[in-house]
Amino acid sequence: MPFCRDNSLSFQLGVAMRRVARLYTEELAPFQLTPPQLYLLTCLEQNAGCKPREIARSICVDASSITSLLDRSEQAGLIERQADPADRRSLQIFLTDQGRQRLATVAQTVESLNHRIRDELLSPFNDDQIDLFLAMLRGIGKDA
Numbered sequence: 001m002p003f004c005r006d007n008s009l010s011f012q013l014g015v016a017m018r019r020v021a022r023l024y025t026e027e028l029a030p031f032q033l034t035p036p037q038l039y040l041l042t043c044l045e046q047n048a049g050c051k052p053r054e055i056a057r058s059i060c061v062d063a064s065s066i067t068s069l070l071d072r073s074e075q076a077g078l079i080e081r082q083a084d085p086a087d088r089r090s091l092q093i094f095l096t097d098q099g100r101q102r103l104a105t106v107a108q109t110v111e112s113l114n115h116r117i118r119d120e121l122l123s124p125f126n127d128d129q130i131d132l133f134l135a136m137l138r139g140i141g142k143d144a
Helices: 009-031 035-046 052-059 063-075 097-121 127-141
Strands: 079-084 087-095
Touching: 009 035, 009 097, 035 052, 035 063, 035 079, 035 087, 035 097, 052 063, 052 087, 063 079, 087 097
Parallel strands: none
Antiparallel strands: 079 087
8 A cells, every 4th residue: 555644644743743743842942941841840840859761761862862962951951961979870859949940931822732632632522532543642741
């Protein structure tokens, strides 16, 4: 059977992901924040002192990409690395005051953006369908 993008789950998920990512990138730009940095800050707000490997797993970033994300975020003053007192060879990552402030500043924009995505992209679907879609996405992403 020849490839048909209209019936290709991977193609359609990719299109949807790029559309949502573009919206997030545009809305976060005025805050000098990227979507991966938002996910990083949110992860650290909920779990201070995570190790880089734990963060990568939590926000579904390749282990090879986490170092550059941490570097950029540290240079922006959003996070700090500290030696793990239990294992000085390991690092723990913490939000800085500036990182906490940036996260608080962007919270309303992220909430508005989530409503916009529901209103603009998911408007043809009712709440039950959206809830099912979210459950399906969580299942697909589980243990990623």
